[in-house]
Amino acid sequence: MSELKKGRGEMMDNKSLGLMDQLFLFFSKDVKVTMLVILTLTNIFFMRKWISVNDDLQANKDKMYERVIAEMKGEVHKQIRPIQNASERTNGKVDTLLSKADSTLNNVNHYIYHKKK
Template identity: 95%
Template structure:
């Protein structure tokens, strides 16, 4: 039998794993899973970051389109409000004139 203490670390590991195939396969499977899990976690983080950027771009574009659609309506509303204010001031002026006329008639 070979003296295991005189062997290097790699040789000792080889001898240990070659004795038991189940342990060898379990270690290889575990190391493989760890490697790919770390790799996929990094990939998923990148994908999530890209999705977040895409969602932000889509939301910004939608907001821009909504603002483009709303702006003419707001402008029309402002013009209408201006016309209504003008009509109200004319009506108030006319009412004041009528009240003044009625007051003058009563005197």
């Protein structure tokens, strides 16, 4: 048994072994370490997958919300536009009436001023 350990130690010290051989020898010593490493790697893999899936879902939600907001803004603008047009027409009519009233008032003042002379 000690020869086997010694053999493994010599193999680990041997730099001529490839990386995969060294990793195999390292992990074959202890099953707990091997299982822990495998568990950690699978955890990392699935967490990264889960995070990327959630990022994709969030991006899709954001796009959907933006689309809904844009559609709602469009609907609101469709409903507001006639009101704004009517308001602009009314304001134009009011401005016309005010200018006519000012003109009439100026004419009346002019008439009164000349009448007093």
